[in-house]
Amino acid sequence: MPKTKFQEIIFTIIMVIVMVYALVVYNISLDKGGLTNEVFYIALGELVIMGIVGFILEMLIAGPLSKKLAFRLVTPGKDKxxxxxxAVSAMTVCLMCPMMSFVATVLFKGVDSQLVSKWIQTSVMNFPMALCWQIFFAGPFVRWVFGHLFPEKDLELAAEAE
Structure with a gap:
Protein backbone atom coordinates (compact mmCIF):
# COMPACT_ATOMS: atom_id res chain seq x y z
CA MET A 1 0.00 0.00 0.00
CA PRO A 2 1.17 3.56 -0.65
CA LYS A 3 3.41 5.16 1.96
CA THR A 4 4.02 8.59 0.40
CA LYS A 5 1.82 11.16 -1.38
CA PHE A 6 3.60 10.37 -4.68
CA GLN A 7 2.87 6.65 -4.25
CA GLU A 8 -0.73 7.43 -3.34
CA ILE A 9 -1.10 9.40 -6.58
CA ILE A 10 0.42 6.57 -8.64
CA PHE A 11 -1.77 3.98 -6.89
CA THR A 12 -4.86 6.12 -7.49
CA ILE A 13 -4.04 6.66 -11.17
CA ILE A 14 -3.66 2.92 -11.74
CA MET A 15 -6.82 2.09 -9.78
CA VAL A 16 -8.87 4.76 -11.54
CA ILE A 17 -7.78 3.52 -14.97
CA VAL A 18 -8.64 -0.10 -14.14
CA MET A 19 -11.97 0.71 -12.46
CA VAL A 20 -13.16 3.42 -14.83
CA TYR A 21 -12.29 1.54 -18.00
CA ALA A 22 -14.12 -1.57 -16.80
CA LEU A 23 -17.21 0.38 -15.78
CA VAL A 24 -17.23 2.37 -19.02
CA VAL A 25 -17.03 -0.90 -20.99
CA TYR A 26 -19.85 -2.28 -18.84
CA ASN A 27 -22.10 0.76 -19.36
CA ILE A 28 -21.49 0.96 -23.09
CA SER A 29 -22.28 -2.76 -23.44
CA LEU A 30 -25.51 -2.23 -21.51
CA ASP A 31 -26.46 0.62 -23.85
CA LYS A 32 -25.54 -1.36 -26.99
CA GLY A 33 -27.25 -4.54 -25.85
CA GLY A 34 -24.07 -6.58 -25.46
CA LEU A 35 -20.30 -6.64 -25.41
CA THR A 36 -18.54 -6.38 -28.77
CA ASN A 37 -14.97 -5.65 -29.80
CA GLU A 38 -16.08 -2.13 -30.76
CA VAL A 39 -17.09 -1.42 -27.16
CA PHE A 40 -13.48 -1.70 -25.98
CA TYR A 41 -12.43 0.92 -28.52
CA ILE A 42 -15.31 3.30 -27.73
CA ALA A 43 -14.52 2.98 -24.01
CA LEU A 44 -10.97 4.25 -24.58
CA GLY A 45 -12.40 7.56 -25.78
CA GLU A 46 -14.60 7.93 -22.70
CA LEU A 47 -11.78 6.83 -20.38
CA VAL A 48 -10.02 10.18 -20.75
CA ILE A 49 -12.79 12.39 -19.36
CA MET A 50 -14.18 9.84 -16.91
CA GLY A 51 -10.65 8.98 -15.72
CA ILE A 52 -9.88 12.62 -14.97
CA VAL A 53 -13.17 13.04 -13.13
CA GLY A 54 -12.61 9.78 -11.24
CA PHE A 55 -9.09 10.80 -10.20
CA ILE A 56 -10.26 14.19 -8.91
CA LEU A 57 -13.23 12.73 -7.01
CA GLU A 58 -11.08 9.97 -5.50
CA MET A 59 -8.26 12.27 -4.39
CA LEU A 60 -10.45 15.06 -3.03
CA ILE A 61 -13.57 13.34 -1.69
CA ALA A 62 -13.84 9.56 -1.81
CA GLY A 63 -10.29 8.64 -0.77
CA PRO A 64 -10.15 10.59 2.48
CA LEU A 65 -13.82 9.97 3.36
CA SER A 66 -13.73 6.24 2.58
CA LYS A 67 -10.80 5.79 4.97
CA LYS A 68 -12.59 7.72 7.73
CA LEU A 69 -15.69 5.56 7.28
CA ALA A 70 -13.74 2.30 7.00
CA PHE A 71 -11.67 3.09 10.08
CA ARG A 72 -14.89 3.28 12.09
CA LEU A 73 -15.25 -0.43 11.33
CA VAL A 74 -11.63 -1.63 11.33
CA THR A 75 -8.36 -0.51 12.88
CA PRO A 76 -5.17 -0.64 10.79
CA GLY A 77 -2.42 -2.44 12.69
CA LYS A 78 -4.94 -4.15 14.95
CA ASP A 79 -7.27 -5.89 12.50
CA LYS A 80 -6.07 -8.28 9.79
CA ALA A 87 -13.42 -2.10 4.34
CA VAL A 88 -11.63 0.71 2.50
CA SER A 89 -12.43 -0.83 -0.89
CA ALA A 90 -16.12 -1.26 -0.07
CA MET A 91 -16.43 2.28 1.28
CA THR A 92 -14.67 3.66 -1.78
CA VAL A 93 -17.15 1.92 -4.07
CA CYS A 94 -20.07 3.14 -1.92
CA LEU A 95 -18.88 6.71 -2.44
CA MET A 96 -17.46 6.61 -5.97
CA CYS A 97 -20.25 4.65 -7.63
CA PRO A 98 -23.02 7.23 -7.09
CA MET A 99 -20.69 10.16 -7.87
CA MET A 100 -19.32 8.65 -11.07
CA SER A 101 -22.78 7.41 -12.07
CA PHE A 102 -24.07 10.97 -11.71
CA VAL A 103 -21.31 12.35 -13.94
CA ALA A 104 -21.93 9.60 -16.51
CA THR A 105 -25.67 10.24 -16.41
CA VAL A 106 -25.22 13.96 -17.03
CA LEU A 107 -22.61 13.49 -19.77
CA PHE A 108 -24.07 10.54 -21.64
CA LYS A 109 -27.80 10.49 -20.89
CA GLY A 110 -28.46 14.21 -20.71
CA VAL A 111 -30.04 16.56 -18.23
CA ASP A 112 -33.82 16.54 -18.33
CA SER A 113 -36.78 16.02 -16.02
CA GLN A 114 -35.77 12.34 -15.62
CA LEU A 115 -32.21 13.10 -14.42
CA VAL A 116 -32.70 11.78 -10.88
CA SER A 117 -34.43 8.62 -12.11
CA LYS A 118 -31.72 7.98 -14.70
CA TRP A 119 -29.01 8.60 -12.08
CA ILE A 120 -30.58 6.20 -9.57
CA GLN A 121 -30.99 3.52 -12.24
CA THR A 122 -27.40 4.00 -13.42
CA SER A 123 -26.12 3.80 -9.83
CA VAL A 124 -28.12 0.66 -9.09
CA MET A 125 -26.94 -1.01 -12.29
CA ASN A 126 -23.31 -0.02 -11.67
CA PHE A 127 -22.99 -0.80 -7.97
CA PRO A 128 -22.87 -4.64 -8.09
CA MET A 129 -20.43 -4.54 -11.01
CA ALA A 130 -18.24 -1.90 -9.33
CA LEU A 131 -18.15 -3.73 -6.00
CA CYS A 132 -17.40 -7.15 -7.49
CA TRP A 133 -14.87 -5.73 -9.94
CA GLN A 134 -13.09 -3.85 -7.13
CA ILE A 135 -13.03 -6.71 -4.61
CA PHE A 136 -12.24 -9.61 -6.93
CA PHE A 137 -10.19 -8.12 -9.75
CA ALA A 138 -9.18 -4.45 -9.73
CA GLY A 139 -8.09 -4.29 -6.09
CA PRO A 140 -5.88 -7.41 -6.15
CA PHE A 141 -4.55 -6.59 -9.63
CA VAL A 142 -3.66 -2.98 -8.80
CA ARG A 143 -2.05 -3.97 -5.48
CA TRP A 144 0.00 -6.58 -7.38
CA VAL A 145 1.12 -4.02 -9.99
CA PHE A 146 1.82 -1.44 -7.30
CA GLY A 147 3.80 -3.99 -5.29
CA HIS A 148 6.01 -4.60 -8.33
CA LEU A 149 6.48 -0.88 -8.98
CA PHE A 150 7.25 -0.17 -5.32
CA PRO A 151 8.57 -3.29 -3.59
CA GLU A 152 7.98 -3.36 0.19
CA LYS A 153 11.67 -2.66 0.88
CA ASP A 154 11.45 0.50 -1.25
CA LEU A 155 8.23 1.51 0.51
CA GLU A 156 9.90 1.28 3.90
CA LEU A 157 12.82 3.43 2.72
CA ALA A 158 10.44 6.00 1.22
CA ALA A 159 8.45 6.22 4.45
CA GLU A 160 11.63 6.80 6.44
CA ALA A 161 12.75 9.55 4.04
CA GLU A 162 9.56 11.59 4.63
Missing part, protein backbone atom coordinates in the same frame (compact mmCIF):
# COMPACT_ATOMS: atom_id res chain seq x y z
CA UNK A 81 -4.85 -6.34 6.73
CA UNK A 82 -7.37 -8.06 4.45
CA UNK A 83 -10.25 -6.68 6.55
CA UNK A 84 -8.80 -3.18 6.37
CA UNK A 85 -8.36 -3.49 2.59
CA UNK A 86 -11.91 -4.81 2.12
Missing amino acids: PIFVIL
Whole structure:
Protein backbone atom coordinates (compact mmCIF):
# COMPACT_ATOMS: atom_id res chain seq x y z
CA MET A 1 0.00 0.00 0.00
CA PRO A 2 1.17 3.56 -0.65
CA LYS A 3 3.41 5.16 1.96
CA THR A 4 4.02 8.59 0.40
CA LYS A 5 1.82 11.16 -1.38
CA PHE A 6 3.60 10.37 -4.68
CA GLN A 7 2.87 6.65 -4.25
CA GLU A 8 -0.73 7.43 -3.34
CA ILE A 9 -1.10 9.40 -6.58
CA ILE A 10 0.42 6.57 -8.64
CA PHE A 11 -1.77 3.98 -6.89
CA THR A 12 -4.86 6.12 -7.49
CA ILE A 13 -4.04 6.66 -11.17
CA ILE A 14 -3.66 2.92 -11.74
CA MET A 15 -6.82 2.09 -9.78
CA VAL A 16 -8.87 4.76 -11.54
CA ILE A 17 -7.78 3.52 -14.97
CA VAL A 18 -8.64 -0.10 -14.14
CA MET A 19 -11.97 0.71 -12.46
CA VAL A 20 -13.16 3.42 -14.83
CA TYR A 21 -12.29 1.54 -18.00
CA ALA A 22 -14.12 -1.57 -16.80
CA LEU A 23 -17.21 0.38 -15.78
CA VAL A 24 -17.23 2.37 -19.02
CA VAL A 25 -17.03 -0.90 -20.99
CA TYR A 26 -19.85 -2.28 -18.84
CA ASN A 27 -22.10 0.76 -19.36
CA ILE A 28 -21.49 0.96 -23.09
CA SER A 29 -22.28 -2.76 -23.44
CA LEU A 30 -25.51 -2.23 -21.51
CA ASP A 31 -26.46 0.62 -23.85
CA LYS A 32 -25.54 -1.36 -26.99
CA GLY A 33 -27.25 -4.54 -25.85
CA GLY A 34 -24.07 -6.58 -25.46
CA LEU A 35 -20.30 -6.64 -25.41
CA THR A 36 -18.54 -6.38 -28.77
CA ASN A 37 -14.97 -5.65 -29.80
CA GLU A 38 -16.08 -2.13 -30.76
CA VAL A 39 -17.09 -1.42 -27.16
CA PHE A 40 -13.48 -1.70 -25.98
CA TYR A 41 -12.43 0.92 -28.52
CA ILE A 42 -15.31 3.30 -27.73
CA ALA A 43 -14.52 2.98 -24.01
CA LEU A 44 -10.97 4.25 -24.58
CA GLY A 45 -12.40 7.56 -25.78
CA GLU A 46 -14.60 7.93 -22.70
CA LEU A 47 -11.78 6.83 -20.38
CA VAL A 48 -10.02 10.18 -20.75
CA ILE A 49 -12.79 12.39 -19.36
CA MET A 50 -14.18 9.84 -16.91
CA GLY A 51 -10.65 8.98 -15.72
CA ILE A 52 -9.88 12.62 -14.97
CA VAL A 53 -13.17 13.04 -13.13
CA GLY A 54 -12.61 9.78 -11.24
CA PHE A 55 -9.09 10.80 -10.20
CA ILE A 56 -10.26 14.19 -8.91
CA LEU A 57 -13.23 12.73 -7.01
CA GLU A 58 -11.08 9.97 -5.50
CA MET A 59 -8.26 12.27 -4.39
CA LEU A 60 -10.45 15.06 -3.03
CA ILE A 61 -13.57 13.34 -1.69
CA ALA A 62 -13.84 9.56 -1.81
CA GLY A 63 -10.29 8.64 -0.77
CA PRO A 64 -10.15 10.59 2.48
CA LEU A 65 -13.82 9.97 3.36
CA SER A 66 -13.73 6.24 2.58
CA LYS A 67 -10.80 5.79 4.97
CA LYS A 68 -12.59 7.72 7.73
CA LEU A 69 -15.69 5.56 7.28
CA ALA A 70 -13.74 2.30 7.00
CA PHE A 71 -11.67 3.09 10.08
CA ARG A 72 -14.89 3.28 12.09
CA LEU A 73 -15.25 -0.43 11.33
CA VAL A 74 -11.63 -1.63 11.33
CA THR A 75 -8.36 -0.51 12.88
CA PRO A 76 -5.17 -0.64 10.79
CA GLY A 77 -2.42 -2.44 12.69
CA LYS A 78 -4.94 -4.15 14.95
CA ASP A 79 -7.27 -5.89 12.50
CA LYS A 80 -6.07 -8.28 9.79
CA PRO A 81 -4.85 -6.34 6.73
CA ILE A 82 -7.37 -8.06 4.45
CA PHE A 83 -10.25 -6.68 6.55
CA VAL A 84 -8.80 -3.18 6.37
CA ILE A 85 -8.36 -3.49 2.59
CA LEU A 86 -11.91 -4.81 2.12
CA ALA A 87 -13.42 -2.10 4.34
CA VAL A 88 -11.63 0.71 2.50
CA SER A 89 -12.43 -0.83 -0.89
CA ALA A 90 -16.12 -1.26 -0.07
CA MET A 91 -16.43 2.28 1.28
CA THR A 92 -14.67 3.66 -1.78
CA VAL A 93 -17.15 1.92 -4.07
CA CYS A 94 -20.07 3.14 -1.92
CA LEU A 95 -18.88 6.71 -2.44
CA MET A 96 -17.46 6.61 -5.97
CA CYS A 97 -20.25 4.65 -7.63
CA PRO A 98 -23.02 7.23 -7.09
CA MET A 99 -20.69 10.16 -7.87
CA MET A 100 -19.32 8.65 -11.07
CA SER A 101 -22.78 7.41 -12.07
CA PHE A 102 -24.07 10.97 -11.71
CA VAL A 103 -21.31 12.35 -13.94
CA ALA A 104 -21.93 9.60 -16.51
CA THR A 105 -25.67 10.24 -16.41
CA VAL A 106 -25.22 13.96 -17.03
CA LEU A 107 -22.61 13.49 -19.77
CA PHE A 108 -24.07 10.54 -21.64
CA LYS A 109 -27.80 10.49 -20.89
CA GLY A 110 -28.46 14.21 -20.71
CA VAL A 111 -30.04 16.56 -18.23
CA ASP A 112 -33.82 16.54 -18.33
CA SER A 113 -36.78 16.02 -16.02
CA GLN A 114 -35.77 12.34 -15.62
CA LEU A 115 -32.21 13.10 -14.42
CA VAL A 116 -32.70 11.78 -10.88
CA SER A 117 -34.43 8.62 -12.11
CA LYS A 118 -31.72 7.98 -14.70
CA TRP A 119 -29.01 8.60 -12.08
CA ILE A 120 -30.58 6.20 -9.57
CA GLN A 121 -30.99 3.52 -12.24
CA THR A 122 -27.40 4.00 -13.42
CA SER A 123 -26.12 3.80 -9.83
CA VAL A 124 -28.12 0.66 -9.09
CA MET A 125 -26.94 -1.01 -12.29
CA ASN A 126 -23.31 -0.02 -11.67
CA PHE A 127 -22.99 -0.80 -7.97
CA PRO A 128 -22.87 -4.64 -8.09
CA MET A 129 -20.43 -4.54 -11.01
CA ALA A 130 -18.24 -1.90 -9.33
CA LEU A 131 -18.15 -3.73 -6.00
CA CYS A 132 -17.40 -7.15 -7.49
CA TRP A 133 -14.87 -5.73 -9.94
CA GLN A 134 -13.09 -3.85 -7.13
CA ILE A 135 -13.03 -6.71 -4.61
CA PHE A 136 -12.24 -9.61 -6.93
CA PHE A 137 -10.19 -8.12 -9.75
CA ALA A 138 -9.18 -4.45 -9.73
CA GLY A 139 -8.09 -4.29 -6.09
CA PRO A 140 -5.88 -7.41 -6.15
CA PHE A 141 -4.55 -6.59 -9.63
CA VAL A 142 -3.66 -2.98 -8.80
CA ARG A 143 -2.05 -3.97 -5.48
CA TRP A 144 0.00 -6.58 -7.38
CA VAL A 145 1.12 -4.02 -9.99
CA PHE A 146 1.82 -1.44 -7.30
CA GLY A 147 3.80 -3.99 -5.29
CA HIS A 148 6.01 -4.60 -8.33
CA LEU A 149 6.48 -0.88 -8.98
CA PHE A 150 7.25 -0.17 -5.32
CA PRO A 151 8.57 -3.29 -3.59
CA GLU A 152 7.98 -3.36 0.19
CA LYS A 153 11.67 -2.66 0.88
CA ASP A 154 11.45 0.50 -1.25
CA LEU A 155 8.23 1.51 0.51
CA GLU A 156 9.90 1.28 3.90
CA LEU A 157 12.82 3.43 2.72
CA ALA A 158 10.44 6.00 1.22
CA ALA A 159 8.45 6.22 4.45
CA GLU A 160 11.63 6.80 6.44
CA ALA A 161 12.75 9.55 4.04
CA GLU A 162 9.56 11.59 4.63
